[in-house]
């Protein structure tokens with residue numbers, strides 16, 4: 001009887017100890033949340049990056065893991081990788097105030113949902129809630145392309161510029177608008193999906209449900225398709241860029257064709273939003289020097305005279321812009 005009592009006493013003591021530890025940890029978390037670290041996560045089709053961004057807005061440490069299709073397992077993997085990243089940097093979870101997650105879309109930002117990511121088969125995933133519960137931190141969600149735009153706007157090619165449009169040209173084409181210092185989100189977070197501007201009336205069918213979308217004529221995928229049609233050769237956009245540098249006529253022609261479509265779309269963006277600057281990101285931006293002249297000539301021909309010449313630049317941050325954007329989103333509560 002006495003032994004049982006003692007056991008119970010011990011048990012109650014340890015429960016009470018745990019309880020107070022939790023309260024202390026929660027308090028520490030709250031204090032840190034005011035001005036301390038953000039866990040930034042960038043979910044990609046094959047790799048997921050994570051990083052720690054401090055109150056000085058510097059990315060102090062980062063890591064990469066493989067993206068897995070089972071979303072619950074991915075959340076666990078991110079937690080494990082973040083835990084390891086904190087420990088190797090001599091930090092604990094108490095230093096993390098918030099989390100920012102960049103993810104491919106379409107998303108429903110107000111509901112914190114992944115609507116559909118075709119490549120991994122994610123549909124109606126409550127991403128914000130899953131990460132908030134696993135990490136125990138307030139979690140902010142942003143479309144990956146918009147995260148890249150925010151990163152470039154604050155720390156890269158758009159630094160010091162009041163309004164900037166961003167167009168990413170890679171497998172597909174995405175985009176974002178930062179207007180007078182604010183990311184223009186749109187109703188559900190899909191504003192700036194420039195890849196679905198109409199490039200060809202009754203053109204090729206697009207996965208979005210309509211026809212003739214820009215990304216079917218000017219993305220990396222489109223460049224590879226057009227070159228294949230011209231030559232019968234299967235090449236990636238990157239290889240076609242290298243071929244064009246070596247004087248391959250079909251490769252240069254293909255890039256010029258894509259540049260005309262891009263130029264028309266960029267002129268439309270300039271007319272709609274009148275930003276000072278448009279930043280081109282994504283893999284195709286690495287061969288933009290081969291397309292620049294055609295893009296600029298097309299834009300100039302398409303813009304009404306009342307528009308001042310606008311600047312087009314390629315991305316300045318190569319690789320970490322999405323992590324920076326996710327951190328800005330969490331720090332400033334953008335979109336929430």
Ligand SMILES: [Zn+2]
Pocket residue numbers: 195196206207208209210213
């Ligand atoms: Zn489309």
